[in-house]
Amino acid sequence: GQQLNQSPQSMFIQEGEDVSMNCTSSSIFNTWLWYKQDPGEGPVLLIALYKAGELTSNGRLTAQFGITRKDSFLNISASIPSDVGIYFCAGWGGSQGNLIFGKGTKLSVKP
Amino acid sequence: DTAVSQTPKYLVTQMGNDKSIKCEQNLGHDTMYWYKQDSKKFLKIMFSYNNKELIINETVPNRFSPKSPDKAHLNLHINSLELGDSAVYFCASSQDRVAGELFFGEGSRLTVL
Numbered sequence: 001g002q003q004l005n006q007s008p009q010s011m012f013i014q015e016g017e018d019v020s021m022n023c024t025s026s027s028i029f030n031t032w033l034w035y036k037q038d039p040g041e042g043p044v045l046l047i048a049l050y051k052a053g054e055l056t057s058n059g060r061l062t063a064q065f066g067i068t069r070k071d072s073f074l075n076i077s078a079s080i081p082s083d084v085g086i087y088f089c090a091g092w093g094g095s096q097g098n099l100i101f102g103k104g105t106k107l108s109v110k111p
Numbered sequence: 112d113t114a115v116s117q118t119p120k121y122l123v124t125q126m127g128n129d130k131s132i133k134c135e136q137n138l139g140h141d142t143m144y145w146y147k148q149d150s151k152k153f154l155k156i157m158f159s160y161n162n163k164e165l166i167i168n169e170t171v172p173n174r175f176s177p178k179s180p181d182k183a184h185l186n187l188h189i190n191s192l193e194l195g196d197s198a199v200y201f202c203a204s205s206q207d208r209v210a211g212e213l214f215f216g217e218g219s220r221l222t223v224l
Contacts, residue, residue: 033211042115042201042215043154086152092211098167099211101154 006102030093
């Protein structure tokens with residue numbers, strides 16, 4: 001089936017640093033989404049992107065839907081300790097007709 | 112009020128037993144899902160129901176049976192539990208089937224001994 005390649009797998013950064021993570025696929029999607037999962041909780045939607053080339057911000061988070069519809073990135077500016085968690089990209093509208101998740105990027109922030 | 116609630120949050124049981132996980136959403140959504148998250152945190156869809164009708168049934172052993180008594184509830188029953196069933200199971204709901212904007216429950220951690 002379809003797979004999303006998400007990188008990096010994990011990141012250890014200092015508070016205040018900017019973070020960038022991305023997701024690529026061999027096939028196209030109609031929607032790209034980014035979720036965050038805190039320890040012991042379910043994933044929570046951060047940003048949804050619906051058009052190729054779309055750039056959307058949510059506070060310190062910025063995400064883009066790649067022009068080819070096969071990739072997306074998420075940037076977090078000026079990281080803070082509560083940014084810690086696992087970030088998942090997800091693609092919707094591919095050949096499998098359901099939401100496909102990447103394997104996640106685990107973010108650790110050192111105060 | 113919790114939008115998507117699952118019970119129990121933790122479940123420890125012996126191999127061979129049968130167990131159920133319940134899910135309720137109070138968002139008025141039409142579609143509900145079950146996802147399985149393994150020890151490597153990989154999220155994989157198991158089932159999707161739209162207005163009580165099964166839409167997606169991924170390659171899941173038939174020991175797993177979802178039941179949707181109404182569109183606000185989607186329960187997961189597992190027969191003859193195996194060690195490999197140990198995982199966190201997430202229920203989720205969405206307004207409709209498109210766009211992928213899901214609301215997840217807190218998860219139910221199943222441990223099979």
